[in-house]
Amino acid sequence: MQPFTRHTAIAAPLIQDDINTDQIAPVLHGRGLKEDYRVTLFHRARRRDDGSENPDFVLNKPQFRNAGILVTGNNFGAGSSRESAVWSMLANDIRVIVARSFADIYRENCLQNGLLPIVLAPDAADAFAARVIAADGAAPFTVDLESQRISGPGGGDIAFEIASADRMRLLEGLDDIGLTLKHMAEIVNWEQRAAAAQPWLQTTRDGR
Amino acid sequence: MPKTLFDKIWDFHRVGERADGRELLYIDRHVLHELHAHHGFAHLQKHQRPVHRPDLTFAVQDHTVATKPGRNDDTNPSGTAFLQAMREGTRRNGIKLFDLGDPEQGISHVVAPELGIVLPGATHAVPDSHASTVGGLGALAFGCGTSEMTHILATQVIALKRPKRLRARLDGRLGEHVSAKDVALRLIAELGVAGARGYAVEYAGSAIAAMPIEQRMTLCNLNIEMGGRSGFVAPDDQTFAWLAGRPYAPKGALWDQALGYWRTLKSDDDAEFDRDVSLDCSTLEPQITWGTDPSQVVGILGRVPDPAQFDASRRGAAESAFAYMGLTPGTPLAGLPIARVFIGSCTNSRLPDLEVAAAIVRGRRVAPGVTAMVVPGSSSVKRDAEAAGLDRVFRDAGFFWGESGCSMCAGGNGDRGAPGERCVSTTNRNFENRQGPKVRTHLASPATAAACAITGRIADVRQVLAGAI
Numbered sequence: 001m002q003p004f005t006r007h008t009a010i011a012a013p014l015i016q017d018d019i020n021t022d023q024i025a026p027v028l029h030g031r032g033l034k035e036d037y038r039v040t041l042f043h044r045a046r047r048r049d050d051g052s053e054n055p056d057f058v059l060n061k062p063q064f065r066n067a068g069i070l071v072t073g074n075n076f077g078a079g080s081s082r083e084s085a086v087w088s089m090l091a092n093d094i095r096v097i098v099a100r101s102f103a104d105i106y107r108e109n110c111l112q113n114g115l116l117p118i119v120l121a122p123d124a125a126d127a128f129a130a131r132v133i134a135a136d137g138a139a140p141f142t143v144d145l146e147s148q149r150i151s152g153p154g155g156g157d158i159a160f161e162i163a164s165a166d167r168m169r170l171l172e173g174l175d176d177i178g179l180t181l182k183h184m185a186e187i188v189n190w191e192q193r194a195a196a197a198q199p200w201l202q203t204t205r206d207g208r
Numbered sequence: 209m210p211k212t213l214f215d216k217i218w219d220f221h222r223v224g225e226r227a228d229g230r231e232l233l234y235i236d237r238h239v240l241h242e243l244h245a246h247h248g249f250a251h252l253q254k255h256q257r258p259v260h261r262p263d264l265t266f267a268v269q270d271h272t273v274a275t276k277p278g279r280n281d282d283t284n285p286s287g288t289a290f291l292q293a294m295r296e297g298t299r300r301n302g303i304k305l306f307d308l309g310d311p312e313q314g315i316s317h318v319v320a321p322e323l324g325i326v327l328p329g330a331t332h333a334v335p336d337s338h339a340s341t342v343g344g345l346g347a348l349a350f351g352c353g354t355s356e357m358t359h360i361l362a363t364q365v366i367a368l369k370r371p372k373r374l375r376a377r378l379d380g381r382l383g384e385h386v387s388a389k390d391v392a393l394r395l396i397a398e399l400g401v402a403g404a405r406g407y408a409v410e411y412a413g414s415a416i417a418a419m420p421i422e423q424r425m426t427l428c429n430l431n432i433e434m435g436g437r438s439g440f441v442a443p444d445d446q447t448f449a450w451l452a453g454r455p456y457a458p459k460g461a462l463w464d465q466a467l468g469y470w471r472t473l474k475s476d477d478d479a480e481f482d483r484d485v486s487l488d489c490s491t492l493e494p495q496i497t498w499g500t501d502p503s504q505v506v507g508i509l510g511r512v513p514d515p516a517q518f519d520a521s522r523r524g525a526a527e528s529a530f531a532y533m534g535l536t537p538g539t540p541l542a543g544l545p546i547a548r549v550f551i552g553s554c555t556n557s558r559l560p561d562l563e564v565a566a567a568i569v570r571g572r573r574v575a576p577g578v579t580a581m582v583v584p585g586s587s588s589v590k591r592d593a594e595a596a597g598l599d600r601v602f603r604d605a606g607f608f609w610g611e612s613g614c615s616m617c618a619g620g621n622g623d624r625g626a627p628g629e630r631c632v633s634t635t636n637r638n639f640e641n642r643q644g645p646k647v648r649t650h651l652a653s654p655a656t657a658a659a660c661a662i663t664g665r666i667a668d669v670r671q672v673l674a675g676a677i
């Protein structure tokens with residue numbers, strides 16, 4: 001996983017609640033195993049019914065085409081667990097999402113892939129959204145995970161909270177599986193205990 | 209210290225704590241599907257990591273499979289590569305696959321319980337957000353992403369922060385033609401789409417005690433629609449009777465031993481929950497969604513709400529839902545003409561769901577101009593339904609009777625509606641464009657869906673059966 005330390009980019013406002021993963025990364029037909037996740041991101045919202053580009057969608061506006069920070073509302077990433085909803089962000093160089101809250105699985109998927117999910121309290125979220133809207137893509141914001149601050153046009157730095165373990169994992173770009181493999185002895189021990197305590201759990205057999 | 213059922217299962221399965229503070233929870237049963245599994249197989253191959261417990265891992269082909277009779281790998285061309293990659297990956301890693309053509313193929317959340325793969329008190333993971341369906345048997349399940357799936361393949365544990373505990377008490381007798389689907393929709397409407405976020409939900413109360421296992425699964429299936437990753441019902445005698453003799457359920461002395469333990473799987477009387485909610489089910493009428501998220505729900509005789517009813521933060525969403533759904537506030541739902549009915553998905557495609565719908569359809573016809581489909585949740589359900597003659601009932605009425613899979617739930621296999629069509633669906637998500645571009649989905653129970661199919665309108669099943677419509 002690519003480590004995350006700081007990220008300077010244009011911030012795009014998509015201030016809505018409950019944006020779900022069907023919207024972020026719709027199931028596209030004929031994409032095969034090697035999907036082009038750049039194209040997946042907000043595929044429907046980016047297009048009008050006739051297939052032409054929808055100029056009103058925020059990421060299609062000239063000033064936000066290269067946005068690397070997405071600013072949104074409550075419960076971002078609800079619905080399906082599809083990880084393409086995170087991969088499609090990264091494929092478009094969006095490495096930070098600032099929300100009022102995230103759906104559980106989506107937030108996990110972010111952490112797994114080095115995408116920084118920032119939650120701001122309502123007042124700070126309102127203030128930050130206003131600054132992002134006012135900046136209108138004219139100047140970038142910087143998100144610094146080491147100091148846990150967002151800086152940029154329109155005011156002072158904004159501090160954000162993140163669990164120290166999640167922060168460390170992103171900063172070091174830790175391989176999640178690698179972290180757990182260090183516990184393999186404990187896992188095997190557990191299996192032995194379980195095989196004694198609840199033996200039906202440690203075997204599977206079609207009894208027919 | 210008194211414990212909740214969640215605590216009992218969690219504590220037993222807790223392997224340890226990682227350096228980053230996450231708890232490692234052992235996964236007893238891991239079930240893969242073809243849409244996501246290939247990413248995991250590719251990762252493991254690249255990093256030369258073996259699957260730690262292929263014997264505790266199963267796989268199904270469900271999301272992309274065609275439903276047409278006589279289907280093969282190429283019937284849905286956009287699924288071919290996924291089906292083949294799954295076959296190859298499971299063979300290479302020694303994982304049992306319920307493949308296309310297998311008598312037990314079907315939707316993971318239907319197959320795992322019906323084969324007795326998932327058991328009370330077991331932990332379960334699927335790279336699909338509706339994994340908690342099997343909570344209906346008293347299992348603790350986690351829908352997960354692709355990276356988490358790969359992590360479980362390599363280690364057989366999932367790294368989580370311990371969720372909080374919510375108890376949903378559902379009391380009262382359900383009225384006629386009211387089912388778990390209606391209960392779940394009402395609960396989501398009350399709590400909101402993020403209401404259970406961060407919680408593991410235990411469903412309890414007299415309505416649950418009286419609820420058949422398949423309906424408990426419907427209820428637990430919809431848990432994620434209020435943001436909860438895990439939802440379950442404590443197992444009881446009904447659960448044990450349902451599981452006994454299933455192919456992968458323990459047998460003989462092992463069954464007796466398991467049963468002894470399973471009987472301890474309940475929350476202690478004075479165990480504390482972080483949050484309690486309750487719902488009186490005795491006055492509940494059939495429910496249906498009017499909007500584009502599963503919390504936008506009204507009773508079947510209700511009207512599209514007035515935006516003024518919503519607080520400011522929800523008003524915008526309601527207004528865009530009106531536009532997408534082609535509805536104006538104040539319109540009664542009942543009577544709206546529909547073009548399509550879908551009965552299926554991991555929410556409502558088990559045998560009793562089909563029986564309920566067939567009982568309403570029997571001797572009637574699908575209304576002219578309506579396309580109606582039934583897609584059984586598994587090949588076993590299909591076989592059992594055919595043995596009971598349900599396929600004839602549906603076919604004679606003008607329904608399409610399909611091979612099992614996810615089908616129109618998310619349209620991953622190409623089964624989808626046409627733009628603008630109003631569709632009554634027994635699935636779990638009424639999101640924009642999910643069942644096809646511009647398709648207007650109304651979520652409802654199998655009974656309501658059947659009543660709508662024969663009247664060609666959104667209809668109250670109770671009135672239809674009383675001959676009033």
Ligand code: SF4
Binds near residue numbers: 270316338613
């Ligand atoms: S039926 Fe729908 S919700 Fe269920 S597993 Fe399939 S696509 Fe997912």
